[in-house]
Amino acid sequence: MTEALIGTLNVAICAKTMNKAVFVMAESIKFVKEYPLNQADIPEEFKYRTSVLEKGDLSVEHPMVDYTPPQYINLLFTDLGILTPAAVGEELIKLYT
Numbered sequence: 418m419t420e421a422l423i424g425t426l427n428v429a430i431c432a433k434t435m436n437k438a439v440f441v442m443a444e445s446i447k448f449v450k451e452y453p454l455n456q457a458d459i460p461e462e463f464k465y466r467t468s469v470l471e472k473g474d475l476s477v478e479h480p481m482v483d484y485t486p487p488q489y490i491n492l493l494f495t496d497l498g499i500l501t502p503a504a505v506g507e508e509l510i511k512l513y514t
Contacts, residue, residue: 429489438491445497448509 429439487502497508 423483426483426485429485433489439489441490441493443495445495
């Protein structure tokens, strides 16, 4: 549902386990037509790359984003209003048609 900074998925899983709500804040401009179904569907330039060792120095490449599935998100606070994860699809249709 949400591509956010790395670590968001872990926090959302812990929150669900502890029966805590997860809220997302995002502008509608960040809504895109892509619909990732899992971590593997994130565009290549944002995917995790393993660490590399070059010339004796450790050069670490960190993932920029991770994917948080909708079942871990309670509400999204946007400039369009407060939305459930299911309502985001409806808003995408309105934005792109």
